[in-house]
Amino acid sequence: MTQVVTTTVEKNIQVDCLLVPLKDKHLLLPNVSVAEVIPFSHLLTTNSSADWMLGRIDWRGTLVPAICYEMLNNHSAPAPNPNARFIIVNGVGANADMPFYAILVQGIPKLMHVHKDEIQQVDAMNMGEFDGMAVTVDGDNAMIPDLERVEVELLVNI
Template identity: 70%
Template sequence: MSQSLTKTNAPNQVDCLLIPLKDKNLILPNVAVAEIVPFSHLLTTASSVDWMLGRIDWRGVPIPVLCYEMLCQQSAPAPNPNARFAIINGVGNHQQMPFYAMLVQGIPRLIHVDKEEIQAVDAMNMGQFDQTAVTIGRDPAIIPDLDLVEQELINHI
């Protein structure tokens, strides 16, 4: 009896999440996001920066929550009934913070990105933590610099 394996992704294809923010979308590889959870009560934290919103209890572990827009020196998003938290896998080897959460403004959308589909574009108002502005098909998005985001977060927790 023989079985054939079918591969759902082409070799140059990456599963990504298009994550809605206030006025733009972030794009992250699917493996960078541990989970999308409903907006919940924030535990306060004694942070000296306004972009650190507090902490949430995720799977029994308190993790820090940041607002990406405010981190990038933009105004805070208006209250949104569709807001969620994206639980991000830490990219560094920081035992004190293997995960953190980012406030997002809706339900992220799964997209399959072919290497040939992604085009870098010139974008105005790129923030310090925005690595590259791109379009994927018709969707504009920002690739964030997660290393820099995580380092800034660690400096303030």
Template identity: 70%
Template structure:
């Protein structure tokens, strides 16, 4: 008996999440995001930097929560009833911090991206932790430098 498999994406496509922040979007590979969870009470930390908002207890693991805008020397977002946390898989496999969370301003959108879909954009307001600014289908998004971001968070927790 033969079976026909239907592919929803081609090998040169990457499933990504377009993650809403205050006034921009982040573009992350879907595998980078462990889970999107509702905004919840933050536990305090002894952090000396204002961009670490606190920590959450996620599946029995203490996870530091960062504000990407503040990390990039921008103002904090206003309180938002649609705010959530994106739990991010650590890229460096550090035992001290296998995950961290990012405050986001809504529900991420799944997008299928191929190399032909994106174009690099020159951005005057690119932040320190923005690796690249891209445009896809007329919509701009920041690709964060996750290695640098993770090293910075590890350096202060």
């Protein structure tokens, strides 16, 4: 007689994320997608006619395009904020022309350890074109952006 033993190993998968403050909402990004959080810095001009393209910043000797996520999603720009920062985002498309870009944020992102079963998709009003999904995690509402779509739009407009 052959005995079959089934072992169930429940993996409690955890992803380190950043809860990133914007004007009226938060973005939830995997920590690995953010290279660095830097203070607001002087913006260099760009030839782009897109209003959401703020310019370029010099980050570690590389000129990085900087965007306003709210304006990209056809919402109004945030008011000037002394706590504003930029997050440097690792490009997801492995495009040599743009390995990084910056998003204007309204404060210091909060590190969160998110378990798969703690994140819940919710219906959200005012979802923008570049918001992939609205979620609630650990009591916080956030948008998970469609970074691939953001990057494609950025490449078309730089």
